[in-house]
Amino acid sequence: MGKWFVMLSLAQILEALNLNFHANISILHESITGISIDTRTLQPGNLFIALKGKNDGHHYIKEAIKKGAIAVIVEDSFNTEDMTNTTYFKVPHTLEALKKIGIYARAQCHNTKIIAITGSVGKTTVKEYLKTLMWPFGKTVATQKSYNGSIGVPYSLAHLSHDSAFGIFEVGMNKRGEIAPLTQMVKPDIAIVTSIHLAHTEQTGTLDDIAAEKSDILSTLEKGNTAILPFNAPHYQFLKDKAARTGANIISVGTKQGADIQLIAFDTHDKGASIKAKVFDDNLSWEMQAYAKHYAISALFAVAAALTAGVALDKIKTMLPELKPLPGRGSIEKIKLRNGHIITIIDDSYNANIASMKAGLSILNAVKGKRKIAVLGEMRELGSQSKHLHEELGRLVSCTNIDSVFSCGIEMRHFNNKLQKIQLKGYADTIQNLYIPIEQELQNGDVVLLKGSNGNHIWKIKDYLMNT
Incomplete structure (x- = not known):
């Protein structure tokens, strides 16, 4: 729906966290409009929780307040001396605070x-x-x-x-x-x-x-x-x-x-x-x-x-x-290349394991087009089974009617070894190094499957082709 129905009040947040309150007591009756852990998407009235991780949310508190956060949750070690006009909650760990609020909301x-x-x-x-x-x-x-x-x-x-x-x-x-x-x-x-x-x-x-x-x-x-x-x-x-x-x-x-x-x-x-x-x-x-x-x-x-x-x-x-396929999960669209050719893109690039790879290939097989082209990234986090599963995928693709294959990622070397040599048109460690070879290969009426683990950024080839 794109809309959240959030009605927890600051008093309920206080109850969920079992904390002392640092602000004018009259504000307790106000309700939050949502939870934010990222100031880029923060909306006025959101409660901002400064999580620590790759980026420390405490560095973005001023930005959260500027964008209209109703209150912020910070860790005990954070210096709040310059927050005298801000409603805030201090907790030992902000992630644990988020969990407490989630559990509290569920209990209501x-x-x-x-x-x-x-x-x-x-x-x-x-x-x-x-x-x-x-x-x-x-x-x-x-x-x-x-x-x-x-x-x-x-x-x-x-x-x-x-x-x-x-x-x-x-x-x-x-x-x-x-x-x-x-x-x-x-x-x-x-x-x-x-x-x-x-x-x-x-x-x-x-x-x-x-x-x-x-x-x-x-x-x-x-x-x-x-x-x-x-x-x-x-x-x-x-x-x-x-x-x-x-x-x-x-x-x-x-x-x-x-x-x-x-x-x-x-x-x-x-x-x-x-x-x-x-x-x-x-x-x-x-x-x-x-x-x-x-x-x-x-x-x-x-x-x-x-x-x-x-x-x-x-x-x-x-x-x-x-109901229809979601963006990055099998969505299909036609795009026009700069040379005037029109191709069909099957964007199944969000993530990949052996089961979803097989499912993606079944879509490529079903969609009608001049030629079938697969741009495939490695399947990650497979541990000791990675070599075996990439080889299995290679054997599977070698038995299909796919005309051209481009592969991306170190583990795809095992995949490449099982392909028909005529199918493999390009391999690189990163998708950026395949942009030009893929573009040069494409012909009018081709159907192109994009599939791979999210970290391969296979979806970027679609952006490249649409913006060149």
């Missing part, structure tokens, strides 16, 4: 349906689809972008208000032990596991380890709550058994016979796909601007959660045509 939501989403792929897409389905039917707060870690989760929770109808929160992980404490903050009524795949294996270990970690999102469920699980996943039974031990209801989503919510048909055409599904005992069909089946699966996870949260299927049907 007695009638809010809280939904938590995790999974190796699809978290953000399901979250955005669910937000689209639900916001017309009640005040909805959702994770911004992919703020799903130790800062992002409490930051998102802090934007809840007592009259929020729905709260939708991503819960992510980079290493073992992260999901359980974040889930304790969220305390979801509905928990979704979208998928279990190899990702972040450098810190998470085996596929079984990843499944165990992801399953922690089910740990706070109670009788009457609901777990929505991936029926196709090899670890489905493991997830189902863990959910069952909590007494929660279980809904399965997938393509296989027996799923409670089953994708029946996904038929592509020039404008996307015609989709048919079974939703318990009802039939569901709609048109979608998407060329790969995983978008329909993400939509069905969102349908399952919206139904469970109390939105009627007839109302959900009215919003389904609004």
